[in-house]
Amino acid sequence: MRLLTHNMLSSNIKGVTNGFPLALEVTKLVTKPVDFNPDFLKNMLLKVEWKALVEASRAMGYAELPEQTEPSMVESEEFLRKFHHALLELHLEEGSLVCPQTGRKFPVCKGIPNMLLHEDEV
Template sequence: MKLVTHNMLTSKCVKGVVNGYPLGITATDCRLVDVDFNPDFIARMIPKIDWNVLWSAVDTLGHSEGLPKDIVENYEDDQVFLRKAHRALMEIEVLEGTLTCPETGRQFPIARGIPNMLLTEAEV
């Protein structure tokens, strides 16, 4: 699971959960995977991303070195920043681990890079 996906997931469909965001992330297998850099795509994604959540996830996974805590001004023209954002969003991949609801503590497994967010009948 790429962190661009993590940034958009929520557990608000669980019974009793109001917000369910951001999900905690724990990895037992996390890898860096080469992905072609597309600066236009990354520049378009930045406004859609909760940067604080992204930075926190990257830090939790041990890959925050060099990633700014805040979005830089004129990021659309800053190739260095866009490459760092690309690495965080597209190249850090959690293959095995868990996502945790911040309100209930409910854990959702990540297996082979796919988060399983299926709920039981009692949770809906």
């Protein structure tokens, strides 16, 4: 699971109001290089919750992202390359996603998060 997808996931437990972002527990991570596409990144920058991405990438051992973004940064290839790496190349392979409100853990196995709820959580 890439951090792009982590950025799109919230805790879906009934009654949870602050379900984003899910905290990361990393047991195993893998890095897979993918093609660099600046246009895609510029587009995604508008859709990503930046703070959540910064925290998630730190949990994955990558601390190169700036705390905040500024519009001028999209012109910097250096910035885009870091964003690219954090967003698309770091994969959470084994671990869990933790609901920030309840502490409930959603397991991630073989890179796939399981968001299915128990009967009493729906």
